[in-house]
Amino acid sequence: MINEAANPGEKSFYQVSTNKHTGILSWLLTVDHKRIGIMYLIAILSFFLVGVVIGLFMRWELMFPGKTIMEAQTYNTLFTLHGVIMIFLFIIPGLPAIFGNFFLPIQLGAKDVAFPRLNLLSFYIYVIGAILVLVSLFLPGGPIDTGWTFYIPYSIRTSTNVSMAIFAAFILGFSSILTGINFVTTVHRLRAPGMTWFRMPLFVWSTYATAWIQIIATPVIGITILLVIIERAFGVGIFDPALGGDPILFQHLFWIYSHPAVYIMILPAMGVVSEIIPTFSRRTIFGYKQIAYSSLAIAFVGYLVWAHHMFTSGMSDTSRWIFSLLTFIVALPSGVKIFNWVATMYKGSIDPQVPFLWVMSFIFLFSIGGLTGLVVGALATDVHLHDTYFVVAHFHYVMFGGTGTIFFAALHYWFPKMFGKMYNKRFAVISVVLFFIGFNMLYFPKFILGYMGMPRRYYDYLPEFASLQLVSTIGSWILAGAIFFVVGYLIHALYKGKKATANPWGGVTLEWHIASPPPMENFHEIPTITHEPYDFSQLKEMKYGE
Amino acid sequence: MEHNNTEKHGGSYTTLVLVWIGLLALTSITVTVAGISLGQYTLFVALLIAAVKSGFVINIFMHIKFEEPIFKVFIAVSGITLFVIFLLTFFDFIYR
Amino acid sequence: MGSAPTIHVETVDFVMLYIVGISVILLLGITVTMVYFVFKYNRKKGHKPVDIHGNIALEVIWIAIPTLLVLSMFYFGYTGFMEMRKVDKSAYTIQATARMWAWEFGYDNGLRSDTLYVPIDQTITLKLVSVDVNHSLFIPAFRIKEDVVMGKTNYLSFKAKETGAFDIACAEYCGLNHSMMYSKVIVMPKNEFDKWLNSQIEKDSLSTQDSTKTKDSSSIKNSLSSKDSPSGKN
Amino acid sequence: MASNIEATISIEQQAHRDDVGARMGMWLFLFTEILLFGGMFLIYAVYRYQYPDQFHLAGMELNTGIGTLNTIILLTSSLTMALSIAAIQKKNKALSIIMLSSTLLFALLFMVNKFFEWSAKISHGIFPGSKELLEKQNGEILFFGLYYVMTGLHAFHIIIGIVILTFMLVFLIRNKITSDNYVKLENSGLYWHLVDLIWIFLFPLFYLIQ
Ligand code: HEA
Ligand code: HEA
Ligand code: CUA
Numbered sequence A: 001m002i003n004e005a006a007n008p009g010e011k012s013f014y015q016v017s018t019n020k021h022t023g024i025l026s027w028l029l030t031v032d033h034k035r036i037g038i039m040y041l042i043a044i045l046s047f048f049l050v051g052v053v054i055g056l057f058m059r060w061e062l063m064f065p066g067k068t069i070m071e072a073q074t075y076n077t078l079f080t081l082h083g084v085i086m087i088f089l090f091i092i093p094g095l096p097a098i099f100g101n102f103f104l105p106i107q108l109g110a111k112d113v114a115f116p117r118l119n120l121l122s123f124y125i126y127v128i129g130a131i132l133v134l135v136s137l138f139l140p141g142g143p144i145d146t147g148w149t150f151y152i153p154y155s156i157r158t159s160t161n162v163s164m165a166i167f168a169a170f171i172l173g174f175s176s177i178l179t180g181i182n183f184v185t186t187v188h189r190l191r192a193p194g195m196t197w198f199r200m201p202l203f204v205w206s207t208y209a210t211a212w213i214q215i216i217a218t219p220v221i222g223i224t225i226l227l228v229i230i231e232r233a234f235g236v237g238i239f240d241p242a243l244g245g246d247p248i249l250f251q252h253l254f255w256i257y258s259h260p261a262v263y264i265m266i267l268p269a270m271g272v273v274s275e276i277i278p279t280f281s282r283r284t285i286f287g288y289k290q291i292a293y294s295s296l297a298i299a300f301v302g303y304l305v306w307a308h309h310m311f312t313s314g315m316s317d318t319s320r321w322i323f324s325l326l327t328f329i330v331a332l333p334s335g336v337k338i339f340n341w342v343a344t345m346y347k348g349s350i351d352p353q354v355p356f357l358w359v360m361s362f363i364f365l366f367s368i369g370g371l372t373g374l375v376v377g378a379l380a381t382d383v384h385l386h387d388t389y390f391v392v393a394h395f396h397y398v399m400f401g402g403t404g405t406i407f408f409a410a411l412h413y414w415f416p417k418m419f420g421k422m423y424n425k426r427f428a429v430i431s432v433v434l435f436f437i438g439f440n441m442l443y444f445p446k447f448i449l450g451y452m453g454m455p456r457r458y459y460d461y462l463p464e465f466a467s468l469q470l471v472s473t474i475g476s477w478i479l480a481g482a483i484f485f486v487v488g489y490l491i492h493a494l495y496k497g498k499k500a501t502a503n504p505w506g507g508v509t510l511e512w513h514i515a516s517p518p519p520m521e522n523f524h525e526i527p528t529i530t531h532e533p534y535d536f537s538q539l540k541e542m543k544y545g546e
Numbered sequence B: 001m002e003h004n005n006t007e008k009h010g011g012s013y014t015t016l017v018l019v020w021i022g023l024l025a026l027t028s029i030t031v032t033v034a035g036i037s038l039g040q041y042t043l044f045v046a047l048l049i050a051a052v053k054s055g056f057v058i059n060i061f062m063h064i065k066f067e068e069p070i071f072k073v074f075i076a077v078s079g080i081t082l083f084v085i086f087l088l089t090f091f092d093f094i095y096r
Numbered sequence C: 001m002g003s004a005p006t007i008h009v010e011t012v013d014f015v016m017l018y019i020v021g022i023s024v025i026l027l028l029g030i031t032v033t034m035v036y037f038v039f040k041y042n043r044k045k046g047h048k049p050v051d052i053h054g055n056i057a058l059e060v061i062w063i064a065i066p067t068l069l070v071l072s073m074f075y076f077g078y079t080g081f082m083e084m085r086k087v088d089k090s091a092y093t094i095q096a097t098a099r100m101w102a103w104e105f106g107y108d109n110g111l112r113s114d115t116l117y118v119p120i121d122q123t124i125t126l127k128l129v130s131v132d133v134n135h136s137l138f139i140p141a142f143r144i145k146e147d148v149v150m151g152k153t154n155y156l157s158f159k160a161k162e163t164g165a166f167d168i169a170c171a172e173y174c175g176l177n178h179s180m181m182y183s184k185v186i187v188m189p190k191n192e193f194d195k196w197l198n199s200q201i202e203k204d205s206l207s208t209q210d211s212t213k214t215k216d217s218s219s220i221k222n223s224l225s226s227k228d229s230p231s232g233k234n
Numbered sequence D: 001m002a003s004n005i006e007a008t009i010s011i012e013q014q015a016h017r018d019d020v021g022a023r024m025g026m027w028l029f030l031f032t033e034i035l036l037f038g039g040m041f042l043i044y045a046v047y048r049y050q051y052p053d054q055f056h057l058a059g060m061e062l063n064t065g066i067g068t069l070n071t072i073i074l075l076t077s078s079l080t081m082a083l084s085i086a087a088i089q090k091k092n093k094a095l096s097i098i099m100l101s102s103t104l105l106f107a108l109l110f111m112v113n114k115f116f117e118w119s120a121k122i123s124h125g126i127f128p129g130s131k132e133l134l135e136k137q138n139g140e141i142l143f144f145g146l147y148y149v150m151t152g153l154h155a156f157h158i159i160i161g162i163v164i165l166t167f168m169l170v171f172l173i174r175n176k177i178t179s180d181n182y183v184k185l186e187n188s189g190l191y192w193h194l195v196d197l198i199w200i201f202l203f204p205l206f207y208l209i210q
């Protein structure tokens, strides 16, 4: 098949501008999906940095009972911002916007996404939304203090800058929608000849499923946010109980988006896992179709369970048990994936390189997160655990231990391809281990705290929780150290790293057939696909290794 | 990848005008029916007529009838999603 | 948390143990298998990889067995929950009013208190109302919780089996002093409760007397009175 | 810096044209609109279920005549829109321009009507936060809240539609839209029909509760 031997003198996309500009403008006005991906990477990483620093301050405050470094109001705004930044600015756009943009067209054998200019627009909308979040911090009234769920009626009573901050979330929604539209159309229209649906890499499948959630679910939060803003500005009665509105209806609408959104977060990550495991096991994925279909299944059944966030809200007992039942059913496709991944390692030829180590820690951490999801999915237990630290632990395990871990796995897997440089592998292994230890120290105690009855969003807590909170805070430092380390050696590798070859790991999906970093047009001519995505017999004809 | 970009699809002038007449007729029906009291069924009838009207608009004015089948799948998917959302929300309000 | 002040404690802890138990087994199974494969099929050992595209029987099994497992989890969660929600006709009703950031409990003889006094071995139904934003009445020791929503009356019922004082926390974020919206539920023998109920009619709340009775962890509760400053000492 | 940049390729020039893809993108966008309004219809449904009588009462205060008139106007504008596309397909540019202009005209007419309808309501003291409205029962407050928000958002879409269609008219006149490249016009048409579609549901739900 293609195997275009990367010709040495070829210009990479870094060296070729897509427009008449050079220098910084050739980036800011680019319509090239790879450059846009890199710009997203920079922007999203910066906001992630803000989010984690806030997280560290929160942990610092919670280190001891009573006031440690800040007032209650400050703490309340910090956890709100932490949630808003992590959810809307980091984890929802994270994988699709960075790695989806960069690799989805390449893996399909296309030269770009379907609507390149829309893609750039979506980037700028993201930036505008992010700036609005930051601006809202400094306006009179003070930063938003509602929690990232901005439940009614608190969010219409508080005098802080709610409208501005949630308007930012509204804007960010547009960015998400446009990316989704782009990806769905790309997958339908721009597959290379021979790239049938079942020859698509699984990362494409999961990004495709994600894109559908982005399109269908995001508008619901859009309208909800808009209504809250209108309600605050004009006193229109929509949700306000003082005017007859129903605060629980607000919660329904909020979670109709926000539950599917958790699958926006995890699905692309699952796609990356399905790429990394075959590559380092050097054998085809086990149960390709089952994994592909389960991505679609997760995307669609994700709409059936939102009210499991509302088991104690006072909705009808009937819908409580219906939603609990559905929640359990919906957990099954995720389980299927885990089993398939482990089975893929069976009789492989496993080379546990850095990306693979990240994936192993993902499987462990995400399983903990997912399985504790079952604990809170059961009615009797959720009544006790709802809105306690148990839930906080659950979602950090799935979001950070799941998607966050895979964010780093993807970065390490595709770093040589994206930047043409290789990082220091010994450092990388150390950082995985540190990450793993710090992570569990930071979040595992929260399960116990939650079970003991420590509610979330608490600025202060009873003395009996003190020792576990302290452990947790210390864990946050180890974790922070690990991440710092990663960022440090990656930046070092950008400047001083060894040159990477076209295919350092021996992967066979299309991106490994082209040079590192890829040329401007990805492919000189559109390839014709003749193999299944993880057919390692191709390796014989390919050059690989470092 | 060959797409016939200039393929003609869509109805003739007469079809379009006929559909329009149909839509106006349905509008007058729904207004008249609203005048008569049908009790519980008023809402149902009104929505039924609205659904028929939108069927016309989607199929003829919006050319879905002539579009590739995948478009119909898309519409079905988003329609079903919306329906499911309504249904599940009402499990709360009906059984309160 | 050894003791079981209400029957829900046993139910909830059982469901918890059941789900966590299965989870731990699955988690260990997955992790051990994964790590074992990494050693067994390590590239250094020079195995030739075998492409296995799938195995229908296996794939069916690992859908079917988890399905059964989760259905059983659902079932226990469901029955445990329904037991909490049974409304008992003979229940003694107390109105719990939440406001930013305090609780008030109203008894049917007009008595109001910021601490919840209840008789032992008597089903209590709390009628939950809020005068401002959402709150949530959470008694960790009883394993129960229900949101308090403005414009809607929710309920929560329980039957205490042990005397003593237990924390009431607010579990739904409600603003500045959300973390200090603590109170106590005090379970007392029936006759004592009756005495309390009747003797307290003239004076309304007398929380000073209560705080001597409560066990530890009262530091936060006391600091409730001074609005902004949390427990300064620790 | 610039020395190593020799080739500048314009992706846009290179990219092949894909009208089906463009329409697919448009349809995906329309789904987001449907879900957006779907959210509001859900709120409407819930409150109507909770306050059936008060919704009734409040609905009586709306003017069925204006509502019907606006329905007719919008349906007709949809027809002219579809005709405009059919005309350009049949290489009849003049007719296409005429039809598109009439669509714009109807759109403006709709807005004028809306303006009178709203000002009548406002002069009766019924608007969000007004004293008269707050004195009414909860269900009525909610009804009028939804009425303003939903028809307001719909009107906002009409305004956007007017802007888009104006651009299309200019494109059409300047031959940027031609009989073998009219997907822009088609997509604007899709948007316009969607606005009509939403009105088809708004109309019975607000103006026909009697
Ligand atoms: C990436 C994000 C993500 C993901 C993937 C999930 C996945 C799941 N979540 Fe989670 N969840 C959140 C993010 C996420 N969640 C967030 C952010 C919140 C809190 C929001 C807030 O209030 O602020 C939350 C809260 C939350 C609640 C509400 C708790 C409460 O507030 O009271 C519930 C309740 O049911 C729940 C359940 C689940 C379930 C059942 C899954 C399932 O999809 C998990 C499926 C995975 C597995 C089951 C593990 C792997 C499988 C195996 C090891 C095989 C064996 C499996 C079986 C036996 C089934 N989640
Ligand atoms: C992906 C999502 C995500 C991530 C990654 C994190 C990361 C962290 N979270 Fe997260 N958290 C949320 C999502 C997330 N959180 C959400 C949604 C909530 C709910 C909010 C609400 O209630 O409304 C929440 C709530 C929440 C609470 C509960 C607050 C409360 O209820 O009172 C706590 C408490 O400890 C906490 C702690 C932390 C810490 C210490 C980190 C730390 O980030 C982890 C340690 C630090 C690092 C990993 C990085 C250090 C690295 C650097 C300094 C350099 C990096 C530089 C570059 C990348 C360029 N978070
Ligand atoms: Cu009251 Cu939190």
Ligand SMILES: [Cu+2]
Residues within 6 Å of the ligand: A258, A259, A262, A305, A306, A308, A309
């Ligand atoms: Cu959820």
